Amino acid sequence: MTSHAQTGVDLTKNQTLVMGALSNADSPLSAYTILDKLRDDGLRAPLQVYRALDKLVEFGLVHRLESLNAFVACRHTACGDHGQTVFMICEPCGKTIEITDKAIAKRLTTLAGDVGFALRRATIELRGTCETCQAA
Amino acid sequence: MTSHAQTGVDLTKNQTLVMGALSNADSPLSAYTILDKLRDDGLRAPLQVYRALDKLVEFGLVHRLESLNAFVACRHTACGDHGQTVFMICEPCGKTIEITDKAIAKRLTTLAGDVGFALRRATIELRGTCETCQAA
DNA sequence: ACGAGTTGCGTAACGGTATAACGTGTGCAA
DNA sequence: TTGCACACGTTATACCGTTACGCAACTCGT
Numbered sequence: 190m191t192s193h194a195q196t197g198v199d200l201t202k203n204q205t206l207v208m209g210a211l212s213n214a215d216s217p218l219s220a221y222t223i224l225d226k227l228r229d230d231g232l233r234a235p236l237q238v239y240r241a242l243d244k245l246v247e248f249g250l251v252h253r254l255e256s257l258n259a260f261v262a263c264r265h266t267a268c269g270d271h272g273q274t275v276f277m278i279c280e281p282c283g284k285t286i287e288i289t290d291k292a293i294a295k296r297l298t299t300l301a302g303d304v305g306f307a308l309r310r311a312t313i314e315l316r317g318t319c320e321t322c323q324a325a
Numbered sequence: 326m327t328s329h330a331q332t333g334v335d336l337t338k339n340q341t342l343v344m345g346a347l348s349n350a351d352s353p354l355s356a357y358t359i360l361d362k363l364r365d366d367g368l369r370a371p372l373q374v375y376r377a378l379d380k381l382v383e384f385g386l387v388h389r390l391e392s393l394n395a396f397v398a399c400r401h402t403a404c405g406d407h408g409q410t411v412f413m414i415c416e417p418c419g420k421t422i423e424i425t426d427k428a429i430a431k432r433l434t435t436l437a438g439d440v441g442f443a444l445r446r447a448t449i450e451l452r453g454t455c456e457t458c459q460a461a
Numbered sequence: 462a463c464g465a466g467t468t469g470c471g472t473a474a475c476g477g478t479a480t481a482a483c484g485t486g487t488g489c490a491a
Numbered sequence: 492t493t494g495c496a497c498a499c500g501t502t503a504t505a506c507c508g509t510t511a512c513g514c515a516a517c518t519c520g521t
Contacts, residue, residue: 201498221477234501239479244498255392256448258478258507275433277442286440293436296428297411297451304422305456306413312392312450315433320441337469357506370472375508380469394478394507 198248206230207241208262211251216283217259254278254285256314261285272310273297279319286319334384342366343377344398347387352419353395390414390421392450397421409433409447415455422455 200208210226211218218226220238232238242260245251251260254276261276264287273294277286293313301308336344346362347354354362356374368374378396381387388397390412397412400423409430413422429449437444 203499219478235479236481237500240498255450275436277437277440277444279442280445286442288436288440290432290436292432293429296426296432297449300411300424300426300429301413301451301453304413304424305459306415306422306451307454307459308413308451309416309453310451312448312452313433314391314448315437315442315444315446316448317437317445318443323441323443339470355507371508372510373471376469 198250200245201241203232203237203241204244206232207238208245208250211245211260211262214262217254217257217261217278217285219257219259223260252276252287254314255312256316261287263287265289273313275313275315277315277317277319279322280316281318281322281325284319334386337377337380339368339373339377340380342368343374344381344386347381347396347398350398353390353393353397353414353421355393355395359396388412388423390450391448392452397423399423401425409449411449411451413451413453413455415458416452417454417458417461420455 206227207223210223220235220242223242224232224235224238227238242251242253246253246260250263252263252274253260257278273289275288275290275293277288279285294311297311298308342363343359346359356371356378359378360368360371360374363374378387378389382389382396386399388399388410389395390397393414409425411424411426411429413424415421430447433447434444
């Protein structure tokens, strides 16, 4: 369907709706919250959202935050290296900062190698308080 | 109730049961799986398990794996520094390796500091394949 | 000894998260 | 035109976790 500028991936109608909901939000959304936002657009069942999310994650346009059971639009689609992203989740306000860092990735690879573990994907989620909320 | 050798913490009856179930298991268990294992010991409701788990996590005897919605007995209770533990989860067999690493902890602290984020706790969970499963 | 506070326990009901199992429609290639 | 792949839609169900309530036991200060 509509083409995504940064990746050239064609999104279907439902994928576009879900992507839009996540892009507009300023903090991660649960699948059911997304569903509620999109009821007026014709979505009715959780599965419609989950299917779209699965694809969007596969395309690298969306990340899943495991510790929150929620999803967030990727802020730097251009970067490769998904699967090694560090998320900083502000507990007061819910906003998340997304960072990739070679040093972390390298160290994790080393640690895995030390015990013979074949690393496929890393989930790194930090909890704390963002600068804005500390000031407030 | 019974005293835990390594920590001196007194566990209640339910806490002891749940701790026992996790210690016997060789991979992480969900709360409901624990419940099923302990039905013969008199447990009947999820809340009984969740309450025990909350305390055990608080004591540092058990870790929660966010990406699995499951729990695992801590393999090195002696170490302090919970909240910075790296878990390597083998997808074929489910076993998890638990490691703490100063370099990772330090780098995460630095990254957080760079953006003014007050770090409270880190979730680091790696997915991949353990040495045994690679050989098989 | 007594009451107040705290902690753990037990049960029922519920809400949030995710998937299974169907079947339908469309586009495209052999 | 038949078969395949893919997205879609619906219903039902499974799994994860919490709220709300009340009771029992154990402190601890008076």
